[in-house]
Amino acid sequence: MLTKKQWEFCLDEIGKMFPDAHCELVHSNPFELLVATLLSAQCTDVLVNRVTADLFQKYKKPEDYLAVDIEELQTDIRSIGLYRNKAKNIQALSALLIEEFGGEVPADRDLLTTFPGVGRKTANVVVSNAFGIPAMAVDTHVERVAKRLGMNRWKDSPLMVEEKIMRWTLRERWTDTHHQIIFFGRYHCKAQNPACGECPLLPLCREGKKRMKHVG
DNA sequence: CTCCCGATAT
């Protein structure tokens, strides 16, 4: 298992590799980020940004999403995939925002989690990026990197990963670290062909050492 | 656990 000292070394190296890591979901207010993050489930952020470029011109407020038929919204986001669930959730969430929150996105992680289509990961992304509240969102990249390094057991839930990373990382660096791990996972420690051969973390990486041995 | 689902990389 990875030690805390080794984890701190990893953060140092990953930070040097991706010093300007940031949120790649294009948005200009909390509501847009909430919608963009909901759309990003099982889909690349490049595809999300391609759709929201037009979507956010057409739909500015929660009322705008409720003013069209569900079929029209489905068509507007179809290329994203999972579009039926996502369209339904966006409309339900818009109605909830209007009825209960005056049309404003609440800056509260646990409250956001009760919204339709908004789980813990999406809520963490919104509060950290839109409101500056320290949070550690565990998506597919963060979970993969943490488990490859050997922070957790392979069967551990995303919540276990989240708690372990938060315990081992300075609170004021949670959001930064979150973005840097995502960039590391997306461009270096990739799902399909991870660049273990040129990885500074290889000497302490459980999965990396196993892979290098198997390859040659 | 299964289902939702189109676009892209491998």
Added chain:
DNA sequence: ATATCAGGAG
């Protein structure tokens, strides 16, 4: 052809 993508709900 198959795997993966800033997951969430039933």
